[in-house]
Amino acid sequence: MNPIPVIAVFDVGKTNKKLFLFDENYKIVFERSARFMETVDEDGAACENLESLRLSIFDSLREVFRKKEFEVKAINFSTYGASFVYIDQNGTALAPLYNYLKAYPEALKQQFYDNYGGPLKFSSQTASPVLGSLNSGLQLYRIKYEKPELFEKVKYALHLPQYLSHLISGVACSDITSIGCHTGLWDFEKNEYHSWLKEENILGKLAPIKASDETFPACFPGNNYLVGTGLHDSSAALIPYLANFTEPFVLLSTGTWCITMNPFNHSPLTEEELQKDCLCYLHYKGKPVKASRLFAGYEHEQQEKRIIEHFNQDKSRYKDLELDMEIVSRLQERNKNTTTTVRRQKELSSSGFEFRDLNTFSSGAEAYHQLLIDMVNLQLESTNLVLKDTPVKRIFVDGGFSKNAIYMHLLAAVFPEIEVFAASMAQATAVGTALAIHQAWNRKALPTDLIELKYYSHARLV
Incomplete structure (x- = not known):
């Protein structure tokens, strides 16, 4: 019997991390679920255990590839938003996956909005209510001013779906569904990145934007499946x-x-x-x-x-x-x-x-x-x-x-x-x-x- 062509989808929530295999009729033919204990960042704030998540992705794929009844044609990822992974030039994560619920320093927030037109004007331009760390662009701003040594080492800041995609494809990219969701990154009036990113020399830390339906070959030799960019x-x-x-x-x-x-x-x-x-x-x-x-x-x-x-x-x-x-x-x-x-x-x-x-x-x-x-x-x-x-x-x-x-x-x-x-x-x-x-x-x-x-x-x- 010929193996069933499938796509592997990782659906990563704050609590449950799930893997599904869908056949060509979009029927689930395999699934598994995992939960990890949270860890803490350098300030003692709870955050995702990024290393456990990374290892789980590879362990799950190894399990799937051993199943001869399936032929994996593609892999894609969806995760919760407002979370950046900061990688160096070798693709190694440099910092914890900071929690988007982490309190944002009031003085730094005041400084940001004072510099960029005030909360109302900025929120209108970026379609992003004032949400502190939930505005992921402000997480980058915080690192620049609070952790300049880390900021210098960052090659790219990848939203979580694109980081997981990068693990398998080796391609660092940005995706419009992550950029465009209350991040403070996108100017909806001009339909481009907001000018503050260039003024703060942060724009270069964002990987090239790729279309959400684009795919890349896997970076592991001998494999012929394709990898999506990942989605919010x-x-x-x-x-x-x-x-x-x-x-x-x-x-x-x-x-x-x-x-x-x-x-x-x-x-x-x-x-x-x-x-x-x-x-x-x-x-x-x-x-x-x-x-x-x-x-x-x-x-x-x-x-x-x-x-x-x-x-x-x-x-x-x-x-x-x-x-x-x-x-x-x-x-x-x-x-x-x-x-x-x-x-x-x-x-x-x-x-x-x-x-x-x-x-x-x-x-x-x-x-x-x-x-x-x-x-x-x-x-x-x-x-x-x-x-x-x-x-x-x-x-x-x-x-x-x-x-x-x-x-x-x-x-x-x-x-x-x-x-x-x-x-x-x-x-x-x-x-x-x-x-x-x-x-x-x-x-x-x-x-x-x-x-x-x-x-x-x-x-x-x-």
């Missing part, structure tokens, strides 16, 4: 939708963060949008995607826990709870007649449910319905920031909330003019990473049945 995970997760749908849509990706991505909104970010945590990034074809973010998954987790503890219920009480129309109607009437208003920060940092007195609810189910009403109303405001003035007629919801029937019904109700679908797709990020280099390894046409959709009608609930 948020951009990779959008690729299956861009490949399967041509009519304008938005993708609401739900998890700890709920991110509304509109690939059909190319207007510049406004001051209001920046204040409400909107940003732009570049998808794998280099076009801007406007996105709004809510920390809604985290809020749901915390408030659900508060409800469960208050009503002394089982932890899984609301996992599969169905929509109760009577409860919704009762809450609507009560909210209409009450003088109490839900406190809401202008930055859309929470739905305001945290300020509700749980003693006013007759049951945990009633409180939970109110939580989701508040959250969906907040989501409406956030999603509308990137929806306005675009011809979008569909919202696809993936991730955790797509499986929550109450949330989905309520969401459909607040968007009566738009079709709302729960989208189900196994390993969207990994599939997108494989799709990005489809032509390089797959003899078949792009599949059109990757995403399973469930439609929710817009009953007038809220």
